[in-house]
Amino acid sequence: MTTNDELFARGQAVIPGGVNSPVRAFGSVGGTPYFVARGEGAHVVDVEGRRYVDYVQSYGASILGHAHPAVVAAVQAAAAEGSTFGAPTEREVLLAEELVARVPGMEMVRLVSSGTEATMSAIRLARGATGRRTIVKFAGNYHGHADALLVAGGSSVAEQATSDSAGVTSGAVADTVVAPYNEVPPLDEDVAVVIVEPVAANMGLVPPADGFLQGLRDACDAVGALLMFDEVITGFRLGVGGATERFGVAPDLWAFGKVIGGGLPVGAFGGRRDVMERLAPLGPVYQAGTLSGNPLATAAGLTVLRELDADAYERLDGIAGRLADGLTSAIGGAGLDVQVPRVGPLVGLFFGADPVTDFVTAKVSAETGTYRRFFRAMLDRGVALAPGPYEALFPSLAHTDEDVDRTVTAAAEAATEIARA
Ligand SMILES: Cc1ncc(COP(=O)(O)O)c(C=O)c1O
Numbered sequence: 001m002t003t004n005d006e007l008f009a010r011g012q013a014v015i016p017g018g019v020n021s022p023v024r025a026f027g028s029v030g031g032t033p034y035f036v037a038r039g040e041g042a043h044v045v046d047v048e049g050r051r052y053v054d055y056v057q058s059y060g061a062s063i064l065g066h067a068h069p070a071v072v073a074a075v076q077a078a079a080a081e082g083s084t085f086g087a088p089t090e091r092e093v094l095l096a097e098e099l100v101a102r103v104p105g106m107e108m109v110r111l112v113s114s115g116t117e118a119t120m121s122a123i124r125l126a127r128g129a130t131g132r133r134t135i136v137k138f139a140g141n142y143h144g145h146a147d148a149l150l151v152a153g154g155s156s157v158a159e160q161a162t163s164d165s166a167g168v169t170s171g172a173v174a175d176t177v178v179a180p181y182n183e184v185p186p187l188d189e190d191v192a193v194v195i196v197e198p199v200a201a202n203m204g205l206v207p208p209a210d211g212f213l214q215g216l217r218d219a220c221d222a223v224g225a226l227l228m229f230d231e232v233i234t235g236f237r238l239g240v241g242g243a244t245e246r247f248g249v250a251p252d253l254w255a256f257g258k259v260i261g262g263g264l265p266v267g268a269f270g271g272r273r274d275v276m277e278r279l280a281p282l283g284p285v286y287q288a289g290t291l292s293g294n295p296l297a298t299a300a301g302l303t304v305l306r307e308l309d310a311d312a313y314e315r316l317d318g319i320a321g322r323l324a325d326g327l328t329s330a331i332g333g334a335g336l337d338v339q340v341p342r343v344g345p346l347v348g349l350f351f352g353a354d355p356v357t358d359f360v361t362a363k364v365s366a367e368t369g370t371y372r373r374f375f376r377a378m379l380d381r382g383v384a385l386a387p388g389p390y391e392a393l394f395p396s397l398a399h400t401d402e403d404v405d406r407t408v409t410a411a412a413e414a415a416t417e418i419a420r421a
């Protein structure tokens with residue numbers, strides 16, 4: 001038994017499935033997950049000493065790559081001063097100022113400890129601020145695992161038989177309406193908030209159709225509903241001002257996570273001042289957290305954001321472009337039908353000839369089973385993609401041309417192997 005196999009066996013004895021988040025168990029790609037010993041920039045090294053070019057990057061949390069020296073130094077310095085107090089600290093204010101300064105239209109923000117907490121709290125706020133009940137979400141969008149949002153979910157929820165979860169009562173989702181992505185749904189005066197991934201990145205990568213986000217803005221305005229962008233993936237990745245800046249559409253509420261914590265547990269939700277001032281202690285909508293605004297997470301997040309200027313985004317775009325172009329020609333050249341959508345630094349991978357525009361078409365691609373075979377063939381060649389067909393690829397600022405070219409060579413070999421089988 002290898003160390004890896006042994007760890008997985010021991011993990012399965014004491015942790016359900018051996019993992020602390022289902023996608024990590026390799027359920028949809030088969031085999032034993034690699035246990036990471038350490039990360040170095042664009043690479044992870046497993047407990048057997050095998051090195052992979054890593055496109056998981058903690059599902060987008062590690063935009064600078066793993067163990068960036070400035071982030072390590074900031075976290076070490078913060079830890080030496082104490083890791084949590086239950087009292088406000090200066091860096092919480094600094095991080096909130098950075099977020100508000102970058103996102104056009106966002107006036108206030110509250111820090112939490114995960115993306116799930118961010119969307120869950122923002123939904124409560126939207127209901128409290130409007131006095132309405134209904135929330136509208138889109139099939140294949142994933143907003144974390146709060147009950148009201150755990151229906152027709154993307155990411156690894158999509159691999160559950162019904163894309164939702166046992167234990168979520170019909171009452172908990174009675175006021176959740178699910179609509180197809182990329183179609184503006186009819187809304188009425190009961191709708192408190194429409195929550196959307198402005199670029200869907202949890203059913204593979206599905207860009208918003210032309211006019212979709214503006215259509216949502218107009219439909220919300222027509223009935224007095226709030227619009228929320230779940231930017232847990234897109235925030236501070238698509239550019240300095242995230243999806244709001246890229247698409248020129250401002251929602252009323254935003255949810256963030258991942259990048260703003262520099263690899264530590266963090267989330268945030270923000271919005272217009274009049275809406276945010278409905279939150280306790282100013283208003284009647286309760287929300288709280290022992291570790292919210294955590295000193296280590298704010299140190300890491302501030303350090304990451306300081307590295308993310310316009311030049312950094314241009315470089316990241318270049319890395320993602322090289323990757324997307326290379327994968328398209330390597331896989332297509334081997335005779336497999338493939339689509340490699342890209343929105344700035346975000347890259348997707350769908351097998352099959354038909355365009356993917358929503359959850360239905362994403363499932364058609366996933367169910368070909370080609371992703372599973374491609375994933376395994378790439379892992380054998382030292383390239384780690386996400387272990388599920390409903391995820392995106394996350395090139396980081398640490399990926400070099402050499403890393404990308406190695407990936408493309410591996411992709412050509414893997415696709416040829418699959419095409420011949
Ligand atoms: C768009 C989106 N929203 C919310 C979440 C939930 O974030 P977390 O896993 O930090 O709870 C995720 C990722 O998991 C996500 O991708």
Ligand SMILES: N[C@H](C=O)CCC(=O)O
Pocket residue numbers: 021022023024059142155156202233391
């Ligand atoms: N797609 C998810 C987040 O973006 C994957 C993270 C997880 O579920 O562990």
